Amino acid sequence: MSQLFYLRDSRSNVGDTCMFWAKNGLGYTSDLNKAHVYTKEEAQRYFDSRETDIPYSKDQIDQLATVRVDHQYLPTTSLPFIEHDTDCVIHIVGDYNGNDIYWLTDAYHSVEYSDALVLPQAEALKKAVHLAKYNVETVIYPKSVIDHIARRTFQVxxxxxxxxxxxxxxxxxHPRKRNRPTTGRTRGNCPDCGKVTWGFNPYELYTCAEAKNERLGLGYQLFDNCEDVKQARSAA
Structure with a gap:
């Protein structure tokens, strides 16, 4: 296994697709072909500098890569077909995974371009007409055109x-972050005597009596003032 890495920006994804640092530091990309490849030493250095930039083994990412098509790169005008037997793929309009579009497959549709049903133009047109009867909107593209814009991606x-x-x-x-247990109460000071009090409502100043009653889960005023609370503590 080679010691090469992609550097993932773990702060955000596009749909369920991971984002990686692009070549030469030119922002981020979901296209593995445009992702920068780092040596182990380089990857470790970047990871040490910022824990959200996580290095992933290039070999392992490449093995699990999937081919998808970003709608931003689709042709904006209809394209003429060269021959009636031109291989075509059918885009199912309306569903997206991030920026990626869905394709007609044997099992209806998939975001994975490698699953797309490949049909001659005439058969693709028949499929589109049939789907239109069920209010399914489609667009037919020559496979060669989509092959040119399809890209390798990696999913979360x-x-x-x-x-x-x-x-x-x-x-x-990076030091491990420890989550301290919390009671859900907010610290404050008793407006009567100044002692520290704790209460569930962060917008209220709790007196000693109010904090004690709430902590005991009482629905009535067992303690009326700070002196009552002080005496209860002494008795305990």
Missing amino acids: SNVNKRKMVTGAGIKNN
Whole structure:
């Protein structure tokens, strides 16, 4: 296995597709063919600088890559077909996964372009007419045109940090964040005596008596003032 990596920006995705640093630092891209490839040393350095830029093994990402088509690169005008037997693919209009579009397949539709049904133009037109009867809007494209804009992508569901990051030799040098348990109460000061009080309503100043009653889960005023609370503490 080679020691090469893609650098993922883990802060956001497009649909369920991961974003990676593009070649030469030119922003981010979902197209693996446009993603910058880093050595292990470079990847570790970037990861150490910012923990959201996570290096993933290039070999493992490439093995799980899927081919999809971004709607932004579709032809804006209808294209003439060269021959009636030209291989065509059928885009199902209306559904998107991020920027990626869906294609007619044997099992209805899929965002994976490799699953698209490939038909001669005449058969593709018949399919489109049939689907229109069920109010399914379609657009037919020559396969050769879509092949030119299709790109390799990687999905969040395939992320495995243990194998693709640490298992590939990248060290996580960032301190582990510990989540402190919380009661849900907010700290304040008793407006009568100034002692620290805790209450569930962050917009109220709790007296000692109010905080004590709430902490005991009482629906009535067992304690009326700070002195009552002080005496209860002494008795305990």
